[in-house]
């Protein structure tokens with residue numbers, strides 16, 4: 001797929017004010033690891049989570065309560081949560097696709113969950129064994145029951161900026177999926193560029209489509225993959241549109257097992273470098289984080305793809 005096939009912008013690069021503070025939603029322990037072929041021992045996952053909290057990250061997406069056959073790497077979700085050393089002031093959201101997953105998460109004592117919807121038909125089938133419309137029959141009862149149990153629920157929307165099977169994804173289709181999640185009770189939407197094809201222009205276009213449809217920009221987060229080297233440019237575009245929650249993965253780990261060409265997430269270190277340069281508060285100790293990613297890279301047996309990790313620890 002060429003970038004021009006994803007659509008050309010009506011306008012480019014409008015300047016907005018930057019936020020003073022950003023929440024980094026660290027997805028390394030979940031999104032970062034879910035695609036690893038070799039099973040990472042529970043002890044390593046626990047130390048990873050502990051080190052990330054020690055580095056100042058306050059939102060750590062810990063694992064997923066999905067079907068273990070679909071994501072074998074996260075089949076140890078119960079054990080990870082049972083043995084997790086919880087740090088004060090840190091939240092540990094988990095992914096739940098369905099009622100079975102929510103039941104498991106509730107039994108494990110979670111306080112924050114996330115459902116993950118697809119903006120396209122094909123990915124809903126491949127990732128959820130469902131469909132664009134049918135997926136809501138799975139999510140809506142989950143969101144309702146989670147809210148009744150007092151949990152906070154985030155809604156991911158995957159393939160917001162392009163899909164490997166369907167190509168361009170109309171922004172209104174993305175907005176329709178996102179609004180249904182908000183209407184069902186999600187407190188925040190994370191707009192996923194699952195295969196990393198977004199550009200600053202398409203980020204603006206999708207965020208604008210949400211705000212034009214009456215969604216507050218404060219309810220939006222962004223989730224970029226760095227496949228085409230655009231994740232930081234896309235983040236800056238989102239910040240200028242008023243987004244203040246950014247997903248990233250320590251050391252740039254990551255990828256989705258059900259999305260062809262989904263490579264590493266935006267690296268948290270690269271994000272922190274950008275935010276520091278812009279004078280935006282985030283609360284993360286970069287040295288401690290780089291040390292953590294170098295340690296994790298050793299556990300996985302290959303170097304971190306993060307430019308900042310390589311520059312500082314190289």
Ligand SMILES: CC(=O)SCCNC(=O)CCNC(=O)[C@H](O)C(C)(C)COP(=O)(O)OP(=O)(O)OC[C@H]1O[C@@H](n2cnc3c(N)ncnc32)[C@H](O)[C@@H]1OP(=O)(O)O
Nearest residue numbers: 065066067068070071097098100101116127128129158256
């Ligand atoms: C962009 C991203 O990164 S998203 C994250 C990465 N992708 C994922 O994690 C994929 C997650 N997808 C899935 O886990 C699956 O597609 C599901 C669970 C949503 C749907 O799978 P299906 O096979 O259609 O589930 P279905 O409801 O038919 O149940 C089949 C069996 O799985 C079991 N099951 C279903 N959900 C779960 C769950 N969350 N945990 C454990 N077991 C489960 C059922 O109990 C049933 O068991 P049985 O055969 O013994 O009765």
